[in-house]
Amino acid sequence: MKHRIIAFVAAATAALVPAAAGVAQTRTTEPGEIIKVRVTLTDTKLSVSDLTVERGQQVDFWVRNIGRRPHDLTFEGQGAAALSNLGLSTGAIKPRKTVVLQLYMDYRGKFTLRSKMDPKKPGMRKTFTVV
DSSP states (O other): OOOHHHHHHHHHHHHHHHHHHHHSSOTSSSSOOOEEEEEEEEEEEESOOOOOTTTEEEEEEEEEEEESSOOOOEEOOGGGSSSSOOEOOOOOOOOOOOOEEEEEEEOEEEEEEOTTTTTTGGGGEEEEOOO
């Protein structure tokens, strides 16, 4: 009888060890924190609340046009991060409107945020860094 109890306790303990190891593992597929970056467009400049994020983050660019004319925001990269030579854009944003551009930052590097509708205005361009 005593041997059966010891055997039962040993078997129960062995069964719990793999279960505890499964609980302790990190879960890499869970979404991380979503970073909110505020972008304000005027008729002469573009301002950005945060110009650096970590690789692997989802970034929501909340783009607000407070100018009197329509503007856009284009996110451009080079190499594999470019996706195309056109970049990823909000399209035209009407005055006093806000648009959200959602991007997953899976490449490190320096990227350009700019308004393609205002190519000759130096204030309408910023460098965005993914570390």
